[in-house]
Amino acid sequence: MSKRTMQAVLALLALLLAYYLPAAAKERNDSAASTQAAAMIQAVESTGAQTTEILYRTSVQLERVNSTKDLIALGSKWSKMLSVPVSHHLMRENELQVYETGIKTGGAKFQFRLIGVPNGEEYLTHLVLSIQGERSHLQDVVQLLQMADQTLRRAGVIPQFSTCIRGMYSDTLIDDQQEGKIFAVLTSLQANEIERLQDETVTSVSAYTELWGHFITTNHEKMNVQVATHLDKRNNVTRITVGTPIITAEY
Template sequence: MKLGKSFFLVVLVFGLVIVHFFANSLGGHSFVAAANELVTLAEDKKWDIHEWQILAREEQGLITNQESFRQHVHMMSIDLDDWNVTDVDDSAQEWKATLTNQNPIMDVQESLTIFAYPENGQYRLAHTYKLQGSSLHTLASQQLEPLVNKRIDSFSLDQSAIYTQLKTSEDQSYLEHHESLSHFATELLESLDAKQVEALEEESFVSFSAYLENWEQAISTNGEEMNLQLAIRQEQGLGSRTTVTIGTPIITTEY
């Protein structure tokens, strides 16, 4: 199990770099088609969604020192006067600050994480915006795209790719009609009309990369395009559960 987990953490980091590199050619920020298809899949399977999230990340300019970082965080907190600064850490070599906002109207949580890391004697800033919720109705809401587009503009994420994913965790009833995790995964890919690109299969964990023609964003892996990752983990023992994570163009959290 350690091998599979480590392997896909490497794939995740590498994939983030590749997607960021090709962000200019991904054809816009629309995540709506992918989000709607994931909602439809979850509704068809009668999944109880644990969490969904939308994420955007982009590098910003260079700064010279800690004071410049603190000033940048301060200015962002002024612009976001109804957000809370929940975490500031500039004690290590890399610096980080997080601002969060609870949006009760849409039942979502937003966060902006500001990073600074060394680069040729200076520090490179990066912004990561994350929108999280658990309601499929909200993920399918027409209000979501204007909100995400507003944040993209406000946080200087115009060239960022958009990562969309959802996670569900249920008891073993998921597998009642499937002979294996791989069979279950294949059925899910077929439900999305996705073409399999790569796969990692273990006894209690599988992860598939795939490609859907009607989703805008895609990255290249081993000469083939992919824009979907699917991971299924089966927990063993008392109270065992099956967790399904689906992300586009890749999964952006550990699974």
């Protein structure tokens, strides 16, 4: 899968996440997101993994626009509100029109994507924000998270941030070992398995914990944490990713 295709898939995942989060999740704020990240980092590192990256993502539906010119104008408006560089052009990703920009603050990156979805003669618009940084730059990541959260709230929007923690084991673990690491993380988070997916290189388990109140529903079951391992044979390592309520990053 190409990087551009993966970005489009993740953007759609973010849109689905924003649609399916229940009302209870809308009271979640950046402080809660930071607390959940700390719990997930502790859970990952307790299994012997090295935390490599923290990622926050949110998607917000904005107003409809009539043209690509209006889409650029809307992107410029929000760029200024979020203090990121203004772009003057769009990229096309399949049928989507995408306005993209971003900044780097300290050791953290802030990506801004305004996605225009064709709807007859109009475009439905979705603002997708991503904040990411290494474990050693957690403070920079949290500062960007606070800035984004406060800006959206001042504009009358209550964002729902998903949180992903990426980690790595410096060895290629067999299936049983990967499952052991996953369930050690779930035990640390007091989470019960809901469903799983497994193939030759990836094992993914969805679960539910009462440590935090937000959740989505899958097969009539509550779910608010996902843990996945990926065997990276090229680099002779095993990667682990933990996300809430789902993983919205490549794993």
